[in-house]
Amino acid sequence: MTPPLVSIVIPTFKRPDSLARLLRSIITDISGRTDTVIIVADNDVSRSAEHTVQALSDAHSIPIDYTVAPEPGVSNARNAGMARVQSRYVLFLDDDMEVVPPYLDTVLKTSKTLGTALTFAPAVAALPPGSESFEQWLSPLFSRVFEGNTRVVEETLGTGGCLVDLQNIALPSPVFDPALNEVGGEDDTFFAEVIAQGGTVGWCADTTAWEHVPPHRATLDYLWRRHFAFGQTPTRQAADRGVKGWLSIVKWTIIGALQALVHGGLYGVQTLLRRPSRIEHLGRLAQGLGKIFWWDGLSPRLYGRHAR
The missing domain is CATH 1.10.287 (Helix Hairpins)
Structure with a gap:
């Protein structure tokens, strides 16, 4: 069986409604593609995402690879997803995101054109009602964007909205450091490893995704x-x-x-x-x-x- 070209890895933790919104958007985005697989890594030992994943998989007649990372931690969830990857490219998305088509095609084209190992696309904050007066200061906290056109850049952003070309990369084991499970920064460590191996970084300004911010975080x-x-x-x-x-x-x-x-x-x-x-x-x-x-x-x- 021919392995997929792209794996879309989505770690999730007790956000079934948010996950459903993301999955609907990405299913629409990859409609017609036969070279892409969606992998959902559920970091909840009670498998709270399973019903959502199965229902959307059945409704859209699209297989979704569901796996569980029972030990809590952001690195554990990402590593569980990466353990299922057999493709050249990996697109990481967070369960509070919502992509705007054409998304994958655009980011993939940018990666191929620039020849970059890491390619970042915009994630723009969608703040909850009631936070309008603080929007210009809260929005940058949750948005991940660079100014300017599509190009090679020197810096990296967060994992959500990052496409990784694994072709010439020797992945560390584990890929994401479990020591950073609760504090974060596991993505920065991984990106630094990719860059140390000669990987370059690209910015794709030609598509976007929303980062939906729940009220308890807009504080x-x-x-x-x-x-x-x-x-x-x-x-x-x-x-x-x-x-x-x-x-x-x-x-x-x-x-x-x-x-x-x-x-x-x-x-x-x-x-x-x-x-x-x-x-x-x-x-x-x-x-x-x-x-x-x-x-x-x-x-x-x-x-x-x-x-x-």
Whole structure:
């Protein structure tokens, strides 16, 4: 049997309605393709996604490969999906996304044209009602976009909306680091490994997907924790290099201190003035402190058994 060209890997955790929305959009998007397989990795030991997957598979007469990763953790879920992959290309989607056709064809064409190992497509935040006054500050937290046209880029975004060309890549084992199950950053570590092997990065500006944000995440508490975790990433990556990373640790600590000083002051002033723009400075303050206090014991638990 000929292996598929593309595997669409979707980790999910107790979001059957959101997962159904994504699956409907991706089934529409790949209609007529015979070289693509959808893989859903359910990170809920109670198999809460199984009924949704089976119902949509039956309704659209399309096979969906369903697997369970019983141990909670974002890396565990992604690894369970990757264990089923037999294709050259892997498209990662998150269960809170919704693709806008033509999606896969567009991203795949970009990857082939640019010759990139990692190709990122836009994910634009769709915020819940009631958060309009904070939209311009909350939206960047959940959106994953680069400015400008389709091109080769130097930086990476998040896993949701990333197409990986596995042709010349020696995958680490496990692919995503289980040590990052609850704090995240497993995608950054994987992307760094791909780039270290000579893989290049592309940006596909010619399609899009929505990232639907649930109300409990459109809050200042979640904004703080997410930004703090984001700020920890560069210092933690430097620490992972051992002795060779100490100069980078010092650099990022200094940058974090300056960032916290500047944005902490601006946040205080704008809070007194009751300006909504204070949210931007709150996020930057959290990032700065994350660069200083980067060790795992202080990392916010956003995934795994702590996910909502």
